[in-house]
Amino acid sequence: MAAAPCSKWSAKRAAVHAGGHDRHMEERILRTTPVECTAELPGTDTMEHRFELLVQSVVDYAIYMLDPRGHIASWNSGAQHIKGYTAEEVLGRHFSLFYTEDDRARGMPDRVLAIAAKEGRYNGEAWRVRRDGSRFRAMVAIDAIRNADGQLLGYAKVTRDVTARWEAQVRLEQSERRFRLFAEGAVDYALCMLDHDGFVQDWNEGAERMTGYAAREIVGKPVGFLFSGDDRSAGVDISLLRQASDKGRHEDEHGYLRKDGSHSLAKMTMRALRDKEGVLHGFAFLLRDISGQRATEAALESTREQLQQAQKLDALGQLTGGVAHDFNNILQAITGHLDVASLHLERGDAAKAIPQIDSVSRSVDRATHLVRRLLAFARRQPLMPMRIDLGQLVASMTELLGRTVGPRVSIRWNLAPEPLWVLCDAHQLETALVNLVINGRDAMPNGGTVYISTGIVVGGEGKPAHACLVVEDEGIGMPKEMAAKAFDPFFTTKPLGQGTGLGLSMVHGFVEQSHGTVALHSMPGEGTRVTLSFPICDPPESGDAGSTH
Incomplete structure (x- = not known):
């Protein structure tokens, strides 16, 4: 006798398709029964009973049968757990009651059955509605069940609630979208992502603006591409990656090379990206051009020095005004002592001239000290x-x-x-x-x-x-x-x-x-x-x- 596909065995196969990435579920089913059975297989009733027990024990999957027109013919505990209906509430009703109003209006229930009937299987993911009216994200697998003559007997349907996974995926996509908007909006900063070997993976608009390189020109190239040949020979790029890998984060000020061949100065921050297990997945590389800032700081310092010197000269004017009278007295004293010394020398009395000359010497020392203080005060010099x-x-x-x-x-x-x-x-x-x-x-x-x-x-x-x-x-x-x-x-x-x-x-x-x-x-x-x-x-x-x- 020819082998005839068994409806419950096909339901088991649909469960495998719906939970394709749940390996544990797949192994439980495959260990229990073969994919197909024949009417003459000894012990078939016992094997079908074993499979029925397995289907009823699964609470993470809704596994149930539909007749050719889509009416529910069986209902497991997983279906009740996920959808909220008891078997008495759904048996004999059309499975479209689980669809959203929009999907029903677009004829989705009939469309998915038509695909399953034509191709043998339908797989999809969409929103479904529970008994209490709440919605959940469902991964659906529908297998067409036919006899040996190819006649359609019905459908085996498996639904899995993947709301948590879907929400996590949405959050991840939103986070990536926000980061992308942030990176593209930071036009004053060059933001790029590197793989664990230091090759550029992402390149924002700010990086293009700073360096002149478009993303297509630099993605896939090593980060050393931004440094001069001498810097690469000195291992500057390798040092940045190594120190970030060792310390988690490294900052430095260094020159970088633009597309037009010009050089500029940037503050560079390299951060290692590791997961909770400490596995390195790449690096985040941030550059901020500070050449303009340094030029402004130099101009401000020059202006500060000029103002400082101007104030010093103003104070010097105050000082010189104060000592002018003393200088005049010193000069008069020197003149007087020299006149007296000359008279003594003319008379041949050198001994009396010596004290006058000593007084002149002391006056000169006093004047020299004042001049030295004024010169030291007025001198322009760095801090x-x-x-x-x-x-x-x-x-x-x-x-x-x-x-x-x-x-x-x-x-x-x-x-x-x-x-x-x-x-x-x-x-x-x-x-x-x-x-x-x-x-x-x-x-x-x-x-x-x-x-x-x-x-x-x-x-x-x-x-x-x-x-x-x-x-x-x-x-x-x-x-x-x-x-x-x-x-x-x-x-x-x-x-x-x-x-x-x-x-x-x-x-x-x-x-x-x-x-x-x-x-x-x-x-x-x-x-x-x-x-x-x-x-x-x-x-x-x-x-x-x-x-x-």
């Missing part, structure tokens, strides 16, 4: 931090500052006896002190006293001690609103033409560069106090000529 004794430097300026403030203003000194070693530029500190003293003098048009002191401020709550320089005057002071703007560039309280408004701004910039702080306290009628604080450093080693003033 050169060194270890200096704050008290010793301030004390060395007593004579110069005393002449600067004039006869109506006195200076009172209160310098700490112990060395106060700080790390800063000596000439900048001198400029700052001169500016503060001149400001104090100008704030007291009727005369008064400028107080200059040094000391140590002990830090609290674990903060280190600081050395401080305080300059205080008895001037007119200023209100709180004005004091808040005192460090702004070009802000001045002096009449037009009597100040640049850069003095306190330069002081503030210099102290911050030296990792210190500036504090200003002022009240109308109570004067102004400015405090410069610097971190205390270790004293210089013996014989270190560059660390003393």
Whole structure:
């Protein structure tokens, strides 16, 4: 007798198709029964019963039979679990009740049966409706069941709920879409993905804009393509990948090569992409062109130096005005001593001429010292931090500052006896002190006293001690609103033409560069106090000529 396909065996085969990637399910079915059976096979009833038990035990798959017109002829526990209907509620009803209204309106139930009848099988994925009206994503397999003569007996239908997998896939696609939009929208950054060997896999619009290379020109090429031949020979690209792989992330500033052959500077960030098991899947490579930023910083630094020098020359004018009278007195003294010495020499009394010549020599030394201080103050030079004794430097300026403030203003000194070693530029500190003293003098048009002191401020709550320089005057002071703007560039309280408004701004910039702080306290009628604080450093080693003033 010819072999005839068995309906329950075909239902089992449809279950295998619907759960094709569920290997465990497939093996359970294949171990239980063969794909086809014959009417004369011994023990057929027993084998069919075994398969019926298997189908009813499966709760992750809806496995049921349809007659040729699509009416439900059988119902397993998995179908009840997934769709929410009991067998009594669905047996004899058309299977289209599980379809959405839109799918029914488009004739999908009849269409899928027609495909299964024509081709022997239908596989698809779509939305289905449960008894409570909720929807789920279903993977569907329908097998046509025919007898030995080819007559259609019905259909074996298997449905699997894949909503969780579908939602995860949608989330993944949405995440990838958002990342793609983000990457394409970041036109000021070059974003590219590399595989684990450093070959470019993705290339955003920002990368094309920065480098001039379109994605089709660089995808599939090694990242070293962006570096010059010398850099590749030096292993710059390999070093970036290796350090990112070892540390997880590596940042560096380096030159890169554009398509037109020009070079530019970029901040480069390389991040290794690993899964939870630590397996390396590639690298994310981010470049930001900073050549314009560096050019701007250089221009700002040049401008800052020019403003600093302008302020220094303004202060120098104040100093030279203050010492002009002293120079005139020195010159008169030198002239007088030389006249007296000449008279003694003309009389042949050389012994009496020697004291006069010694006085001339001392006057010349005094003038030389003043000139040296002025030249050192006016000299244009870069910022050169060194270890200096704050008290010793301030004390060395007593004579110069005393002449600067004039006869109506006195200076009172209160310098700490112990060395106060700080790390800063000596000439900048001198400029700052001169500016503060001149400001104090100008704030007291009727005369008064400028107080200059040094000391140590002990830090609290674990903060280190600081050395401080305080300059205080008895001037007119200023209100709180004005004091808040005192460090702004070009802000001045002096009449037009009597100040640049850069003095306190330069002081503030210099102290911050030296990792210190500036504090200003002022009240109308109570004067102004400015405090410069610097971190205390270790004293210089013996014989270190560059660390003393």
